[in-house]
Amino acid sequence: MTGLSGQTVLVTGANGGLGTEFVRQALERGATKVYAAARRPQDWDDARIVPLVLDVSDEASVARAAAEAPDVTIVVNNAGLLRPGGLVDGDLGDVRAQIETNLVGPLLVTRAFAPALRVAQGAVVNVASVLSWLGGSGAYGVSKAGLWAATDSIRLELASDGVQVLGAYLGYTDTAMATGVDAPKNTPEAVVTAIWDGVEHGEHEVLADELTRSVRASLGATVAERYAALAG
Template identity: 45%
Template structure:
């Protein structure tokens, strides 16, 4: 699909990648952009329709779907990072990660799928969909589930010609990664790659060198990959 002339809805649009998605969609000629957040008063970009949306609340999702029936581009961007370990972490927080990244994304797709024949869904995933890292293991598990979800709904929505695209990246320079000291790419780099990928019909967009490296490693021995992670 073409971004110009599209009607888009972006979750988690008040900051980070979501805010950049909204700005870039407008720059590229989207006819209408629904910018959603749990606190829509924090959405500051002019020219959008701000909607209250909590993707962990089915009632909130249903209200957003009713308010935005003309959407043909759904960008599932909203996410959290709780920093929980799987063995000793807070189970309630681990469930919150899964409720957000897996069930929240799934419920958004289920609610909007009837509007998206001939349209597009973009799920914002992560290179951590494909590996685990101490300090992010709950996040990795939830993103891995969201990756599998993305592949599954792509098959199920093929009959109505809905394009389902996954965006993977290492780390973008946003509030979510404020405590991460490793390399980060500008949000614009990730968003531009994603929107270009939508327009060229890509099923999977790898926005940076790290996501490309991790994806390529899946064909190899995982022992080699994890050894390289700990090498000096």
């Protein structure tokens, strides 16, 4: 991708803090149309924004959305689900729901829109997390670790078609999902700016903050070195 000017963008999870910012900045950077997708789309006071019903965990819903938005050239897989609970003793339904939304969902959306993206030589953005590389966050971290691996494989599969696949990784960001977290937070504006810059510069990954860069750099250490609870 050389820029967003003239592009048609699909943003999943468009009602949330990051999603709204993806929509706003895409238009600011020259996108001609943005499909603002959500399970219950909101109204937007802008003719360039098209609300789209989309449940990323429902294959039929994804297929309908792809049929209704055949002109998409950039897909932003931003929709996400976070539910507390461990993998061993937590609710198994919550585990499955997070994996279906955060991992299977982006895969379903990418598969459905791949024909259009190949024709356009467009782009896919997968919004993951610093928790892709940190244990201790239950199924959410598992789903984001899976998305990291899936993003790398999808990138290789689409490389010969000229489709850019960008993995976006970020720490705590000031959105509804991080409500109640007592830690420094990114702003949605800063995160989305970094991601759209990455798209426009043809990058494979964006590490949106210093925490994410630090955790990513630590992956060569031993497990005991990375987790204080195991050091003894």
